[in-house]
Amino acid sequence: MKTLVVYASQTGFTKRYAEWIARRLQADLMDVHDAKKKKKSDFDSYDAIIYGGWVMAGKVTQSKWFLAKASAWKEKKLALFCVGASPKENPDVEQSLKNLLTDEQRKYIRSFYCQGGLDYDKMKAPSKFACKALVSMLNKKKDATQKEKTWRKCSPIPMIFRTRNTLSRSSNM
Ligand SMILES: Cc1cc2nc3c(=O)[nH]c(=O)nc-3n(C[C@H](O)[C@H](O)[C@H](O)COP(=O)(O)O)c2cc1C
Numbered sequence: 251m252k253t254l255v256v257y258a259s260q261t262g263f264t265k266r267y268a269e270w271i272a273r274r275l276q277a278d279l280m281d282v283h284d285a286k287k288k289k290k291s292d293f294d295s296y297d298a299i300i301y302g303g304w305v306m307a308g309k310v311t312q313s314k315w316f317l318a319k320a321s322a323w324k325e326k327k328l329a330l331f332c333v334g335a336s337p338k339e340n341p342d343v344e345q346s347l348k349n350l351l352t353d354e355q356r357k358y359i360r361s362f363y364c365q366g367g368l369d370y371d372k373m374k375a376p377s378k379f380a381c382k383a384l385v386s387m388l389n390k391k392k393d394a395t396q397k398e399k400t401w402r403k404c405s406p407i408p409m410i411f412r413t414r415n416t417l418s419r420s421s422n423m
Contacts, residue, residue, distance in 0.1 A: 251327075253277035253298040256285045258312040261373055263366030264304045264333040271300060271331075282312045293319070298327035304366065305334030308346050317351075320359055328359045333366040335381075341396075 253275045257268035265281075272279040277300070280288075293299065301316035310332040320328055330350065336343050343363050351359055368385070370378050388398050 251297040252295055253300065253327075254280060254293070254296045255300045255302065256280045256282050256316065257301070258282040258303040259333075260304060260311075260377065261366075261369040263364075263369070264302050267331065267333055267364045267366075268300075268302045271302070275300075282315060286315060293323070296326060298329075299323060300329045300331065302331045302333065302364075305332050305336075305346060308342065308349070310346075310350060313350065317355065320355065324358045330359055330361045331364055332361075333364045335366055335368045338363060338365055 253272075255268045255272040255275070255277050257264050257279070258281075259265035259268070268279060271277070275298075277298075278296075282301075282303070299316075301313065303310040303312050303316075305311075310330070313330060313332075316330060332346065332350070334343065334346070347361050347363055350361055368381055370382065373381065388394060391398060
């Protein structure tokens with residue numbers, strides 16, 4: 251089976267998950283920016299296509315590109331994964347996954363979540379500012395909800411701790 255993994259990543263977590271998945275499945279790997287330049291027919295030879303993007307304010311970056319194409323790829327195996335800083339137990343994660351796909355899309359696209367982290371050194375300035383402000387605000391909040399408390403745990407998680415075992419536990423593929 252010929253498989254393609256396409257990803258969008260700002261600080262590297264999603265890229266690393268995409269690399270792990272591609273290696274495990276002996277798949278081709280492509281940045282979404284390169285994928286966008288390809289012709290429609292360039293995807294014809296793939297039996298399976300997996301898209302991974304990082305979570306920004308509950309949305310999966312560049313997933314529009316994948317979802318716009320997915321309806322024409324129904325005969326392929328399709329999956330979409332997203333990478334956020336939230337720990338998996340944050341209720342937002344389940345909600346984001348639910349919001350990601352329509353009932354119809356869920357019939358032919360699998361979805362799953364992988365935990366990334368906050369790598370301030372690699373973030374673009376506006377992203378860094380937004381994240382630091384949010385984490386600082388939540389740390390100071392006395393009456394934080396359970397959901398907000400899980401965000402406090404979103405401290406930088408060095409890539410080295412995100413092992414392949416974590417990946418296989420997070421996946422429902
Ligand atoms: C502006 C901004 C908004 C974010 N919003 C969320 C969010 O809603 N939920 C979440 O879990 N993570 C959120 N994150 C964290 C990123 O998803 C996380 O850092 C992810 O690991 C980045 O992946 P990448 O390394 O592939 O770029 C946000 C990050 C930024 C910069």
